[in-house]
Amino acid sequence: MQYEEAFALIALACLAGYGILRRTSCKVLVRRCRRRLTIVTSIVALAGLSAFAGQAVAHTIGSGQYVYRTGDLCTRSISTMWHDNGNPRLAVGTEAAQGSFGVGGFNLDCVNAFTRPAGYIALHWTLFKWGPAQNAWLNCSSAGWFFNGSPNWQISRGNSWGSKPCGSGYYGVMADSFVWNGGWYGGGNWSGYEYL
Protein backbone atom coordinates (compact mmCIF):
# COMPACT_ATOMS: atom_id res chain seq x y z
CA MET A 1 0.00 0.00 0.00
CA GLN A 2 1.28 3.44 -0.93
CA TYR A 3 1.68 6.16 1.69
CA GLU A 4 -1.03 8.34 0.24
CA GLU A 5 -3.51 5.46 0.30
CA ALA A 6 -2.69 4.67 3.92
CA PHE A 7 -3.04 8.28 4.98
CA ALA A 8 -6.36 8.64 3.21
CA LEU A 9 -7.70 5.42 4.73
CA ILE A 10 -6.66 6.53 8.21
CA ALA A 11 -8.35 9.88 7.67
CA LEU A 12 -11.53 8.17 6.49
CA ALA A 13 -11.46 5.81 9.49
CA CYS A 14 -11.06 8.78 11.85
CA LEU A 15 -14.01 10.58 10.30
CA ALA A 16 -16.17 7.45 10.38
CA GLY A 17 -15.19 6.86 14.00
CA TYR A 18 -16.11 10.40 14.88
CA GLY A 19 -19.49 9.92 13.23
CA ILE A 20 -20.19 6.80 15.32
CA LEU A 21 -19.01 8.27 18.59
CA ARG A 22 -20.48 11.70 18.20
CA ARG A 23 -23.54 10.82 20.35
CA THR A 24 -21.30 10.13 23.31
CA SER A 25 -18.34 11.91 24.82
CA CYS A 26 -17.06 13.22 21.53
CA LYS A 27 -20.30 15.11 21.11
CA VAL A 28 -19.74 16.86 24.40
CA LEU A 29 -16.21 17.71 23.51
CA VAL A 30 -17.12 18.93 20.09
CA ARG A 31 -20.01 20.99 21.43
CA ARG A 32 -17.57 22.85 23.60
CA CYS A 33 -15.62 23.75 20.58
CA ARG A 34 -17.14 26.66 18.78
CA ARG A 35 -15.09 26.06 15.72
CA ARG A 36 -16.39 22.70 14.67
CA LEU A 37 -16.20 23.63 11.06
CA THR A 38 -12.55 24.53 11.45
CA ILE A 39 -11.75 21.18 13.06
CA VAL A 40 -13.46 19.09 10.40
CA THR A 41 -12.05 21.23 7.64
CA SER A 42 -8.59 20.82 9.13
CA ILE A 43 -8.96 17.04 9.20
CA VAL A 44 -10.12 17.03 5.61
CA ALA A 45 -7.30 19.34 4.58
CA LEU A 46 -4.80 17.13 6.42
CA ALA A 47 -6.12 14.05 4.68
CA GLY A 48 -5.97 15.79 1.34
CA LEU A 49 -2.50 17.14 1.92
CA SER A 50 -1.35 13.71 3.03
CA ALA A 51 -2.75 12.19 -0.12
CA PHE A 52 -0.74 14.59 -2.27
CA ALA A 53 2.30 14.83 -0.01
CA GLY A 54 2.57 11.06 -0.14
CA GLN A 55 4.08 11.56 -3.57
CA ALA A 56 7.05 13.37 -2.02
CA VAL A 57 7.51 11.36 1.17
CA ALA A 58 10.82 9.53 1.17
CA HIS A 59 9.90 5.86 1.07
CA THR A 60 13.00 3.76 1.55
CA ILE A 61 13.20 0.23 0.29
CA GLY A 62 16.22 -1.98 0.68
CA SER A 63 17.91 -5.21 1.52
CA GLY A 64 21.05 -6.24 3.38
CA GLN A 65 22.07 -9.85 3.07
CA TYR A 66 25.00 -12.21 2.72
CA VAL A 67 25.56 -13.02 -0.93
CA TYR A 68 28.45 -15.35 -0.09
CA ARG A 69 28.90 -17.14 3.20
CA THR A 70 31.53 -19.62 4.35
CA GLY A 71 33.69 -19.94 7.45
CA ASP A 72 36.59 -18.28 5.64
CA LEU A 73 34.77 -15.38 4.09
CA CYS A 74 31.39 -13.68 4.19
CA THR A 75 30.36 -11.08 1.63
CA ARG A 76 27.46 -8.91 2.71
CA SER A 77 25.65 -6.67 0.27
CA ILE A 78 23.47 -3.65 1.03
CA SER A 79 21.11 -2.21 -1.53
CA THR A 80 18.72 0.64 -0.71
CA MET A 81 16.67 3.06 -2.75
CA TRP A 82 14.42 5.99 -1.88
CA HIS A 83 13.27 9.10 -3.67
CA ASP A 84 13.51 12.83 -3.39
CA ASN A 85 10.48 14.53 -4.95
CA GLY A 86 9.93 11.44 -7.03
CA ASN A 87 13.51 11.23 -8.30
CA PRO A 88 15.50 8.12 -7.39
CA ARG A 89 18.35 8.06 -4.90
CA LEU A 90 20.35 5.00 -3.97
CA ALA A 91 22.96 3.79 -1.52
CA VAL A 92 24.78 0.50 -1.86
CA GLY A 93 27.57 -1.21 0.02
CA THR A 94 29.80 -4.27 0.35
CA GLU A 95 31.05 -5.62 3.66
CA ALA A 96 33.61 -8.35 4.33
CA ALA A 97 33.36 -10.53 7.43
CA GLN A 98 34.65 -13.82 8.73
CA GLY A 99 34.84 -15.93 11.87
CA SER A 100 32.29 -17.85 13.87
CA PHE A 101 31.10 -17.96 17.42
CA GLY A 102 29.50 -20.94 19.10
CA VAL A 103 27.35 -20.96 22.25
CA GLY A 104 25.44 -23.95 23.59
CA GLY A 105 25.23 -25.75 20.30
CA PHE A 106 24.35 -22.63 18.37
CA ASN A 107 26.90 -21.40 15.89
CA LEU A 108 27.00 -17.88 14.52
CA ASP A 109 29.19 -17.09 11.58
CA CYS A 110 30.35 -13.86 9.91
CA VAL A 111 30.81 -12.31 13.35
CA ASN A 112 33.99 -10.29 12.76
CA ALA A 113 34.68 -7.46 10.36
CA PHE A 114 37.33 -8.67 7.93
CA THR A 115 39.70 -5.87 6.92
CA ARG A 116 41.02 -6.46 3.42
CA PRO A 117 43.87 -4.79 1.52
CA ALA A 118 43.25 -2.24 -1.23
CA GLY A 119 41.47 -3.65 -4.24
CA TYR A 120 39.96 -6.65 -2.43
CA ILE A 121 36.41 -5.32 -1.95
CA ALA A 122 34.28 -4.55 -5.00
CA LEU A 123 30.94 -2.85 -5.52
CA HIS A 124 28.75 -2.10 -8.50
CA TRP A 125 25.16 -0.97 -8.88
CA THR A 126 22.52 -1.06 -11.58
CA LEU A 127 19.29 0.92 -11.52
CA PHE A 128 16.52 -1.10 -13.12
CA LYS A 129 13.17 0.08 -14.42
CA TRP A 130 10.23 -2.19 -15.05
CA GLY A 131 9.19 -2.41 -18.71
CA PRO A 132 5.46 -3.19 -18.72
CA ALA A 133 5.43 -3.75 -22.48
CA GLN A 134 8.36 -6.16 -22.29
CA ASN A 135 7.24 -7.66 -18.98
CA ALA A 136 10.87 -7.49 -17.86
CA TRP A 137 13.30 -5.41 -15.86
CA LEU A 138 15.32 -3.02 -18.02
CA ASN A 139 18.84 -1.78 -17.27
CA CYS A 140 18.33 1.98 -16.86
CA SER A 141 21.63 3.19 -15.45
CA SER A 142 24.75 1.82 -13.81
CA ALA A 143 28.18 2.86 -12.65
CA GLY A 144 31.55 1.23 -13.13
CA TRP A 145 33.10 -1.02 -10.52
CA PHE A 146 34.28 0.63 -7.32
CA PHE A 147 37.02 -0.91 -5.12
CA ASN A 148 38.44 -0.08 -1.71
CA GLY A 149 41.46 2.16 -2.19
CA SER A 150 42.96 1.41 1.22
CA PRO A 151 42.64 -1.38 3.80
CA ASN A 152 39.03 -1.58 4.91
CA TRP A 153 36.25 -4.04 5.68
CA GLN A 154 33.49 -2.17 3.88
CA ILE A 155 32.85 0.26 1.05
CA SER A 156 29.73 2.17 0.03
CA ARG A 157 28.52 4.35 -2.81
CA GLY A 158 25.49 6.50 -3.50
CA ASN A 159 23.87 8.36 -6.33
CA SER A 160 20.94 10.67 -6.91
CA TRP A 161 19.15 11.96 -9.97
CA GLY A 162 17.53 15.32 -10.62
CA SER A 163 14.82 13.63 -12.66
CA LYS A 164 13.56 10.15 -13.40
CA PRO A 165 16.36 8.79 -15.61
CA CYS A 166 14.06 6.45 -17.53
CA GLY A 167 10.65 8.10 -17.09
CA SER A 168 7.92 7.19 -14.62
CA GLY A 169 7.52 3.61 -13.52
CA TYR A 170 8.74 1.01 -11.05
CA TYR A 171 12.41 1.27 -10.13
CA GLY A 172 14.76 -0.93 -8.13
CA VAL A 173 18.47 -1.28 -7.48
CA MET A 174 20.70 -4.31 -7.88
CA ALA A 175 23.95 -4.12 -5.90
CA ASP A 176 26.74 -6.46 -6.96
CA SER A 177 29.09 -7.13 -4.05
CA PHE A 178 32.28 -9.19 -4.26
CA VAL A 179 35.33 -9.80 -2.07
CA TRP A 180 38.62 -11.23 -3.35
CA ASN A 181 39.85 -14.45 -1.75
CA GLY A 182 41.90 -16.02 -4.49
CA GLY A 183 38.90 -15.32 -6.74
CA TRP A 184 35.90 -12.99 -6.57
CA TYR A 185 33.20 -14.23 -4.19
CA GLY A 186 29.84 -12.55 -3.91
CA GLY A 187 26.74 -11.85 -5.95
CA GLY A 188 23.77 -9.60 -6.58
CA ASN A 189 21.38 -8.16 -4.01
CA TRP A 190 18.02 -6.66 -5.04
CA SER A 191 16.57 -3.70 -3.16
CA GLY A 192 12.95 -4.37 -3.99
CA TYR A 193 11.02 -1.88 -6.08
CA GLU A 194 8.78 1.15 -5.83
CA TYR A 195 6.84 3.37 -8.19
CA LEU A 196 8.45 6.69 -9.02
Add this chain to the structure above:
Amino acid sequence: MRKLVVIAVLVSASFFAAGYAISGPHSEPSSEAPSTSPGAEVLVADEHGDVLRCNGKVARVKVNLPPPAAGPAQATKVDRQPKPKRYACAKDRNGRETGELEEVETP
Protein backbone atom coordinates in the same frame (compact mmCIF):
# COMPACT_ATOMS: atom_id res chain seq x y z
CA MET B 1 -23.43 18.23 11.87
CA ARG B 2 -24.15 14.94 10.07
CA LYS B 3 -24.14 16.79 6.78
CA LEU B 4 -20.78 18.23 7.64
CA VAL B 5 -19.35 14.77 8.35
CA VAL B 6 -20.75 13.40 5.10
CA ILE B 7 -19.25 16.32 3.20
CA ALA B 8 -15.93 15.81 4.95
CA VAL B 9 -15.93 12.10 4.04
CA LEU B 10 -16.78 12.88 0.42
CA VAL B 11 -14.11 15.56 0.14
CA SER B 12 -11.55 13.28 1.75
CA ALA B 13 -12.51 10.46 -0.59
CA SER B 14 -12.12 12.76 -3.58
CA PHE B 15 -8.65 13.78 -2.39
CA PHE B 16 -7.82 10.11 -2.02
CA ALA B 17 -9.06 9.36 -5.52
CA ALA B 18 -7.19 12.34 -6.96
CA GLY B 19 -3.96 11.32 -5.23
CA TYR B 20 -4.33 7.80 -6.56
CA ALA B 21 -5.05 9.08 -10.06
CA ILE B 22 -2.02 11.37 -10.02
CA SER B 23 0.22 8.48 -9.09
CA GLY B 24 -0.65 6.96 -12.45
CA PRO B 25 -1.60 3.53 -13.62
CA HIS B 26 0.30 1.09 -11.43
CA SER B 27 0.80 -2.06 -13.35
CA GLU B 28 2.76 -4.04 -10.77
CA PRO B 29 5.85 -5.85 -12.02
CA SER B 30 5.09 -9.50 -12.60
CA SER B 31 8.69 -10.36 -11.83
CA GLU B 32 9.82 -9.65 -8.28
CA ALA B 33 13.46 -9.05 -9.22
CA PRO B 34 15.82 -9.17 -12.18
CA SER B 35 17.78 -12.37 -12.48
CA THR B 36 20.75 -12.65 -10.12
CA SER B 37 22.33 -15.44 -12.15
CA PRO B 38 25.89 -14.60 -13.15
CA GLY B 39 25.98 -13.48 -16.77
CA ALA B 40 22.19 -13.24 -17.12
CA GLU B 41 21.09 -11.04 -20.03
CA VAL B 42 18.72 -8.13 -19.46
CA LEU B 43 17.12 -5.62 -21.79
CA VAL B 44 18.26 -2.01 -21.78
CA ALA B 45 16.03 1.04 -21.24
CA ASP B 46 16.35 4.25 -23.20
CA GLU B 47 15.92 7.66 -21.57
CA HIS B 48 12.13 7.43 -21.89
CA GLY B 49 11.98 4.02 -20.26
CA ASP B 50 11.26 2.19 -23.52
CA VAL B 51 13.39 -0.73 -24.58
CA LEU B 52 16.53 0.38 -26.42
CA ARG B 53 16.91 -0.82 -30.01
CA CYS B 54 20.04 -0.37 -32.05
CA ASN B 55 19.57 -0.84 -35.78
CA GLY B 56 16.17 -2.26 -34.94
CA LYS B 57 17.69 -4.94 -32.74
CA VAL B 58 16.73 -5.11 -29.07
CA ALA B 59 19.77 -4.27 -26.95
CA ARG B 60 20.83 -6.71 -24.24
CA VAL B 61 23.61 -6.63 -21.67
CA LYS B 62 24.97 -9.16 -19.22
CA VAL B 63 24.58 -8.56 -15.49
CA ASN B 64 25.75 -10.02 -12.18
CA LEU B 65 29.21 -10.70 -13.50
CA PRO B 66 32.15 -10.54 -11.10
CA PRO B 67 34.47 -7.56 -11.39
CA PRO B 68 36.34 -7.50 -14.68
CA ALA B 69 39.59 -6.86 -12.83
CA ALA B 70 41.63 -10.07 -12.72
CA GLY B 71 42.55 -9.38 -9.10
CA PRO B 72 43.23 -6.73 -6.48
CA ALA B 73 46.38 -5.50 -8.23
CA GLN B 74 44.35 -4.49 -11.27
CA ALA B 75 41.41 -3.32 -9.18
CA THR B 76 43.46 -0.60 -7.52
CA LYS B 77 44.21 0.93 -10.93
CA VAL B 78 40.61 1.49 -12.02
CA ASP B 79 38.75 4.78 -11.81
CA ARG B 80 38.24 5.65 -8.15
CA GLN B 81 35.12 7.69 -8.86
CA PRO B 82 33.05 5.79 -11.41
CA LYS B 83 30.25 7.96 -12.77
CA PRO B 84 26.73 6.82 -13.58
CA LYS B 85 26.36 5.66 -17.15
CA ARG B 86 23.64 4.54 -19.44
CA TYR B 87 23.72 2.52 -22.59
CA ALA B 88 23.16 4.12 -25.97
CA CYS B 89 23.46 2.99 -29.57
CA ALA B 90 26.97 3.51 -30.91
CA LYS B 91 27.17 5.50 -34.15
CA ASP B 92 29.75 5.67 -36.87
CA ARG B 93 31.33 8.83 -38.27
CA ASN B 94 28.29 9.38 -40.49
CA GLY B 95 25.92 9.23 -37.56
CA ARG B 96 24.54 5.83 -38.49
CA GLU B 97 23.98 3.25 -35.78
CA THR B 98 26.53 0.47 -35.86
CA GLY B 99 24.33 -1.94 -33.94
CA GLU B 100 26.78 -1.93 -31.05
CA LEU B 101 26.20 -0.53 -27.57
CA GLU B 102 28.25 2.16 -25.92
CA GLU B 103 28.20 3.57 -22.39
CA VAL B 104 27.67 7.30 -22.00
CA GLU B 105 28.11 9.21 -18.78
CA THR B 106 25.02 10.83 -17.31
CA PRO B 107 24.93 13.86 -15.04
